[in-house]
Amino acid sequence: MRIATTIFLTDETITPVRLARELEQRGYAGLYLPEHTHIPVARTTPYGAGGELPPEYGRMLDPFVALAQAAAVTSTLRLGTGVTLVAQHDPIALAKRIATLDHVSGGRFTLGVGFGWNVEEAADHGVDWSTRRELVRDRMRLMRALWSPEPRAFEGEHASVSASFAHPKPRDGAPRTLVGGAAGPKLFAHIAEYGDGWMPVGGRGMGESVPKLRDAWTAAGRDPKSLEVVPYAVRPSPGKLAHYEDQGVTEVVLQLPPGGELEVLRALDEYARYL
Numbered sequence: 001m002r003i004a005t006t007i008f009l010t011d012e013t014i015t016p017v018r019l020a021r022e023l024e025q026r027g028y029a030g031l032y033l034p035e036h037t038h039i040p041v042a043r044t045t046p047y048g049a050g051g052e053l054p055p056e057y058g059r060m061l062d063p064f065v066a067l068a069q070a071a072a073v074t075s076t077l078r079l080g081t082g083v084t085l086v087a088q089h090d091p092i093a094l095a096k097r098i099a100t101l102d103h104v105s106g107g108r109f110t111l112g113v114g115f116g117w118n119v120e121e122a123a124d125h126g127v128d129w130s131t132r133r134e135l136v137r138d139r140m141r142l143m144r145a146l147w148s149p150e151p152r153a154f155e156g157e158h159a160s161v162s163a164s165f166a167h168p169k170p171r172d173g174a175p176r177t178l179v180g181g182a183a184g185p186k187l188f189a190h191i192a193e194y195g196d197g198w199m200p201v202g203g204r205g206m207g208e209s210v211p212k213l214r215d216a217w218t219a220a221g222r223d224p225k226s227l228e229v230v231p232y233a234v235r236p237s238p239g240k241l242a243h244y245e246d247q248g249v250t251e252v253v254l255q256l257p258p259g260g261e262l263e264v265l266r267a268l269d270e271y272a273r274y275l
Contacts, residue, residue: 001241002251003274004030006082006233008258009066010059018261020070023077026268027275030078031070032112032232032253033063035085040120048117056258064097071105079105082199082232082253083114083180087132088125091139091159095146098175099168107171112199112232113140114180133186134158140177140194147174178230183209185216192220197228199253203240206231206247236274 005028009016023031039058047053067079079101086094102109115136116122119129127135138156145154147170151163178199181187191198191213198213200206210229217227231244233255244252254274256267 001245001249002029002078003271004028004032004078004080004251004253005256005268005271006032006034006253007256007264008054008056008059009033009061010056010258011061012059012260013056013258014261014264016061016066016069017073019264020074020077022265022268024074026272028077028268029251030080030110030253031067032080032082032110033066034060034082035063035114036060036118036121037085037088038121038124039118040124043118043120045117045119054258064101067109068101068104071101071108075106076108078108078110080110080176080178081112083112083178085114085116085122086136086139087116087127088122089139091142092146092161094139095143095166098143099147099166099170102170102175103168109170110176110178112178112180113195131158133190137190137193144174144194149173178228180232183212188213188216189220192217192222196226197230199230199232201232203231203234203244203249203252206244210247236271238274241274 005023020031036057063081070079098111115132122129135158138158141156142154142159142161145152145161146164146166151165153163154161177195178197179191179195180199214224214227218224229249230251230253231249232253234252236254241252254271257263
């Protein structure tokens with residue numbers, strides 16, 4: 001089982017360069033970074049974990065810039081987003097950014113796709129909350145058109161692009177794509193259509209959900225052996241990781257504290273027993 005990590009990198013935490021070097025030297029498999037462009041002060045969307053929204057949500061670094069720094073100082077560490085809020089991006093520009101990061105990292109990039117949870121943040125980006133899933137679906141199809149070997153147009157309800165020259169291309173035609181979100185038929189349909197697997201936060205309820213995802217996956221004609229389930233932002237224990245292994249999990253993403261160098265390095269030392 002590959003042991004990767006995630007962290008809210010901010011202007012007050014350990015730097016992307018120092019963290020990436022430490023992860024690779026210690027034998028960790030990857031680094032995934034979350035995304036929020038901003039957090040409106042006047043907000044009504046509740047924080048999913050309860051209580052006040054932690055301050056790091058409004059201070060986090062842009063994941064693509066931070067991951068580019070990490071790519072430049074490592075050679076084997078996998079890099080990913082957990083997750084990219086696709087609805088909040090111009091898909092043509094996002095396709096270029098993703099392909100470029102995949103190219104400069106030597107194909108080490110994983111695209112985590114999310115639909116968002118903060119209604120106010122999405123609204124500032126002009127997102128109609130009720131149709132955001134369909135918007136993300138169209139934008140993913142548009143990006144794949146730009147990544148195709150030959151110029152290919154895409155015309156969708158929420159996004160379109162003319163047949164275009166667009167380079168670089170992701171190494172394998174499209175980056176490894178993991179879709180985040182709560183279990184359910186709509187999410188599983190998205191995963192089966194354009195994903196390589198599911199990125200469930202915390203990994204709770206996988207014993208019940210994974211078989212349903214596998215059913216949706218095979219019904220869509222996907223190879224049963226190719227489905228990936230990558231539990232994300234996990235607080236580890238030996239029993240928890242053993243349970244994931246029983247579910248066929250080959251990668252897990254552990255949550256690091258949003259702290260300075262000493263705090264983060266202590267956490268890496270503590271997690272080292274799971275490597």
